[in-house]
Amino acid sequence: MTTATAPAAARTVSPRLLLSSQLIFNIGFYSVIPFLAVAMREDFAMGTTAVGIVLGARTFAQQGMFLAGGAIADGWGPRCAMVTGCLVRVTGYLLLAAAADFPLFLLGAIVTGIGGALFSPALESLLGQAEARREAGAGNRPTLFASLVIFGEIGAVAGPLAGVLLLGIGFDAALYLGAGIFTVMAWVFWRQVPATQEPLALQGPVDRPHPWQSVKDKRFIGFAAFYSVNLLAHNQLYFGLPLELERSGLGAGPLGALFAFASILTVCLQWPVAKLTGRVSPKSAFSAGFAIQGAGFAAVAVLAVSPPADGLEAIPAVVLVTALCLGHMVVGPTAMALVLEFAGDRPTGAFYGLLAGCGGVMALIGNIALGPLYESALQPSPSASAPWLFTALLAAAAAAGIRRCLPAGPTADAAPRA
Numbered sequence: 001m002t003t004a005t006a007p008a009a010a011r012t013v014s015p016r017l018l019l020s021s022q023l024i025f026n027i028g029f030y031s032v033i034p035f036l037a038v039a040m041r042e043d044f045a046m047g048t049t050a051v052g053i054v055l056g057a058r059t060f061a062q063q064g065m066f067l068a069g070g071a072i073a074d075g076w077g078p079r080c081a082m083v084t085g086c087l088v089r090v091t092g093y094l095l096l097a098a099a100a101d102f103p104l105f106l107l108g109a110i111v112t113g114i115g116g117a118l119f120s121p122a123l124e125s126l127l128g129q130a131e132a133r134r135e136a137g138a139g140n141r142p143t144l145f146a147s148l149v150i151f152g153e154i155g156a157v158a159g160p161l162a163g164v165l166l167l168g169i170g171f172d173a174a175l176y177l178g179a180g181i182f183t184v185m186a187w188v189f190w191r192q193v194p195a196t197q198e199p200l201a202l203q204g205p206v207d208r209p210h211p212w213q214s215v216k217d218k219r220f221i222g223f224a225a226f227y228s229v230n231l232l233a234h235n236q237l238y239f240g241l242p243l244e245l246e247r248s249g250l251g252a253g254p255l256g257a258l259f260a261f262a263s264i265l266t267v268c269l270q271w272p273v274a275k276l277t278g279r280v281s282p283k284s285a286f287s288a289g290f291a292i293q294g295a296g297f298a299a300v301a302v303l304a305v306s307p308p309a310d311g312l313e314a315i316p317a318v319v320l321v322t323a324l325c326l327g328h329m330v331v332g333p334t335a336m337a338l339v340l341e342f343a344g345d346r347p348t349g350a351f352y353g354l355l356a357g358c359g360g361v362m363a364l365i366g367n368i369a370l371g372p373l374y375e376s377a378l379q380p381s382p383s384a385s386a387p388w389l390f391t392a393l394l395a396a397a398a399a400a401g402i403r404r405c406l407p408a409g410p411t412a413d414a415a416p417r418a
Contacts, residue, residue, distance in 0.1 A: 028181035030159025056367030061113030063360025070353025073122035089115025164256035222405035231359030289330030294395030296323020301388035
């Protein structure tokens with residue numbers, strides 16, 4: 001059986017619905033997850049290694065399951081995947097609210113991640129279809145994926161602010177708010193996203209599409225492996241940043257403000273950064289983005305050796321947040337748009353899923369490796385630079401290696417359309 005085009009129902013999904021869904025999804029996420037490490041350490045006296053395992057497992061469960069989530073989006077349709085993802089995340093938040101020990105925190109974090117794995121590939125696949133439809137008249141406009149980042153970051157501004165207010169009541173209050181948000185989202189998707197059982201495809205004839213086609217593309221696997229360093233780097237906003245604040249003597253107090261700063265920075269700069277990135281080749285964009293992240297880690301490694309000067313305690317944290325956000329703004333939308341080049345006329349859900357899945361594996365392995373290193377980074381000393389040097393080297397390796405794994409043809413060396 002063949003289908004000449006993507007299903008009509010799937011084509012009618014409005015990009016505005018998809019973008020606003022990302023905004024609301026991030027409000028529910030960022031009102032909880034940035035404060036999970038703080039709650040585990042301060043409320044339940046758990047060690048750095050335990051926190052790293054829980055955070056890494058959550059990221060792995062979400063990103064690592066993206067391939068399966070993409071296969072579900074391709075095979076069963078986006079509505080089923082998105083509604084189920086929201087309800088699974090509700091279950092995860094309720095488990096975290098009931099948690100008082102490491103096993104239940106771990107289980108709740110994993111279930112929460114699986115919910116995201118079911119939701120995000122379906123949304124990205126639908127957005128990829130919308131991006132392909134506007135391609136002919138896109139000119140030099142930034143892609144819808146750049147808009148996705150902006151909408152997501154607006155939610156990431158509101159989420160931590162809500163989380164900070166709710167922490168005064170208790171961490172459980174933030175969890176119940178998030179559960180309520182995702183319950184409402186499940187209802188909205190059930191009503192607004194058209195039901196379809198057809199596999200999603202961007203264009204051209206598709207004959208029994210297999211969800212694991214992306215695994216057979218060796219160049220794409222290499223690309224995803226190097227790109228996964230971006231997720232590990234960004235994950236240090238949740239793992240390494242609170243520990244750096246503790247080393248600087250500031251504690252968890254400025255955490256919400258720093259997350260808001262990160263989101264405002266992205267909202268203000270993602271669009272101009274995307275336009276600037278659109279004038280250079282993907283090779284140059286990836287090299288620049290990973291170099292910025294690596295420079296941020298290297299700067300913190302240098303600053304972590306000595307006690308901070310009075311009044312300048314927040315400088316290392318601000319440098320880290322700025323570098324990680326700028327690097328992510330460069331490489332994230334570039335990678336998302338290149339997935340369309342890798343997939344060609346094949347369904348995109350599994351490609352986005354594998355890209356995220358490799359990031360999940362990297363986040364889990366990287367956080368487990370960083371856990372013991374961070375134990376020695378809580379006080380200013382030469383050994384406090386170890387985790388930051390480790391991540392800086394990974395960023396440098398990604399900057400050099402990903403250039404060899406871009407799609408074959410002129411795409412790698414030519415400036416993209418957005």
